[in-house]
Amino acid sequence: MDGPAPAPPRIEPPRVAVATRPLTIMETVRKARRNVLEIVPALAYRQPMLSGVTVKRWHMVMDPGALERVLKDRVESYPKSPVTKRLLKPAIGDSLFNAEGAHWRWQRRAAAPVFAHRHLVALAPVMTAAAARSARRIGDEMSARGRIDAYEQMIAATFDVICDVALSGRETLDRDAVSTAISSYMETVGRVSLLDVLSVPTWVPRPATVFRRKSSDLRPLMDRVIAARADAPPREDLMDLMRFAEDPESGRKMTPAELRDNMLAFIVAGHETTALALSWALYLLAIDPAAQERARTEARAALGDGPAEAAHLPALTYVGQVLEEAMRLYPPAAFLARIALDDDRLCGRPIAAGDILMLPIYALHRHHMLWDDPDAFDPDRFAPEAAKSRHRYQYLPFGAGPRICIGMGFALMEAKLILATLLAKWRFAPDGPAPEPAMNLTLRPRGGVGLRAAAGV
Template sequence: MDDLAAPQLSEQSSHYPARVPLGRRPLGILGSALVARRNVLELIPEIATRQPMVSGRTGKRWHMVMDPGALAIVLKDRVDDYPKSVVTKLLLEPAIGQSLFVAEGAHWRWQRRAAAPAFAQRHVEALAPVMTAAAEASRRRLASATGPVDVFAETVAATFEVISDVTFSGGEGFDRDAVHQAIDSYISSAARLSVMDILGLPGWIPRPGRVRSGSDLKRMKRVADDAIRARAQSGPRPTPDLLDLLRAGQDPETGRAMSTGELRDNLLTFIVAGHETTALTLAWALYLLAFDPQVQDRAAAEARGVLGARAATAADVPRLPYLRQIVDEALRLYPPAAFLSRTALIHDRLCGREVRPGDTIMLPVYALHRHHMLWEDPDRFDPDRFAPGAPRDRFAFLPFGAGPRICIGASFAVQEAVIILSTLVAGLRFGLTARAPEPRMILTLRPHGGVWLTVTPR
């Protein structure tokens, strides 16, 4: 990307956890495309962590917005004037169609109203026993491990177990391995930006990676369709799961319910978002606890004081405030959705700069969460930033977005993360190895090469 040269900052010391090397020089179109395929976050100029807004042109005009007031305009006040960007839709529509994450306007609103009851707090808490069982199983697996462990692989296994059970609890016709493999394949290949995306070329021009992923996506959708049809024949579970709740959901204003295709696309959205993002949060949190043993010991003391030797439940979550602070700090330093984008439909001014229709509005959550005007010593790991009463601008911390399109599953994700993390740290100690994780964003902010830690019983 073209921009002003960023100020040269000293290298991160051992006092700071792993950080993305942000841009320090102009890249141009081809350079931007190559960098984006490796790590989207490296497109962010370092100067974006010190200014409210940065603008430029790389094929198309773009603006990176880090100012909380301007972010409130884009995400809350004028949502319809700043829809999801064309590139976002190109990346995600092949996998999840016009589901809640991608849909706009009236089509998004009726789906949100229909799905909202499924994510009411009472339903989230009713699904907690699945999270508790997954936490216990994860602790057993880690306790029996010998040598360094890739805890990211473990948290992916645990959270996929949760989302599979709360989505298709009966398991009728639901091939979990096939769905998991298809999701992983799509993220690793088709979900990468191409030079055609950077240039702003229209979506009808095929992107080779997304064409090659077609067979995996068709299989994934077929598996989900089969499970939905099987549930229609067998009827709801005694304790409704997410599929039952969404099948029963209706838009209270129009009475419209989701078709099989709409159910499938939304369920696949929740499966992808519901395990990937929580798995990442947990893996990064465990890395941060290994990085700072004092914080880990304080977290373990809280968890052991509440839980003893048992696994956490939904009722324990309010009694584990420091564990929640650690989850929030992990979400600040390594937000899974670390880079969002919108397309302006109107003439506007943000941070005093002109915005034209068609401009791309980038919301670099990673830079926002490490902004020097918003956070003290922003690259430092400090869960006490989120202590009760600590001052913070609402639009300075956006791990789940904000406004009417805030993530519908945010409370589900936080509950799951606290349950699993507290269960693990109560009984296990995590330590660093020589293999430091490397934060890279493709579709989400992943630890390239895994998160390798030592694991020992407490």
């Protein structure tokens, strides 16, 4: 006699070691250097808010209602940390990502239509082509080495996309130079900014000089691409959409320098983050063969033998759920920071002007008051019905409120097209030690994501 269907096995992927006792300032510095998330105490996964003093008074906010107040209702009173902004400035100027107040508002108004759905659909063929190339590169790497590092592969795939839509094209670019400049930028600025968010004294050595040198490589490169565009016929890519974008209220357009800084901000904010969402999704599917089979069945039914295109997106619901669950467990932007400009109250506690607010998205997404079995991988949490009962501010991979990620639609489309294409073609299994989630600016898989890929049919 048939009994009830067996429950799917519980999959618990790697997580960050949590601090179970208060840390001294030097321990905080040491841990923040190694992995920022290790300074998040165990209590942060169970309490709505924690407060303390490490040089300055700080608060860690995990309560969805308080997060809504900080990120939306009182957004003007909680700007991004000025120190972080000053550090980012040499690389991305006063671009959308970095600006505040009126200078942020006009840029956001000008750039918002660039990311409208109809433009994203027009960019999709580039993503489809990059997905197909990625599937081929994985085959080549398997033939050459018998294994892949999914993180490296996904960095290559999203870099392909950004080159084609932001910089098209390949002809004006030294791809290796850009790639190296971006990754050393991420390596260095990540560590710098968190030490500063915590107001760690300036005598603690920082790799800022390295960062300035490396980030400066990117700017002249982008200037050359922009100059080459001045005489070229218009194209419908991100660069030209931004080149002709204007603020509907003032009619203001970007100067070449503003355009450069914003394009660099898109690359820095968009390329590695999307690769991370994909790498973690591939890893999670590799350790959960049943979920992988379900996603593959969906992808093959929609795609047949070709790569995924925009028209297939509505049929890729489970693939989308896998990505959402991957970004819950491993949010690429796992830790945001703000500073209080005014006195306020959050969760009934006083906030004083000058206090630092840490928003540990990683802990929010694994919070025991908000999620059932928070450390387990379960894409069904994001089934359309289940998602309806959630507080909007308990799941924030792209932030929220007026400063929500402007590239969210772009990133989700790209990630879905790439993941579906790879799953339809390949079957993935883990190879080697599990990656360690470690954060500096973004949440990276330390040790890489070792996988084997076999033809998936």
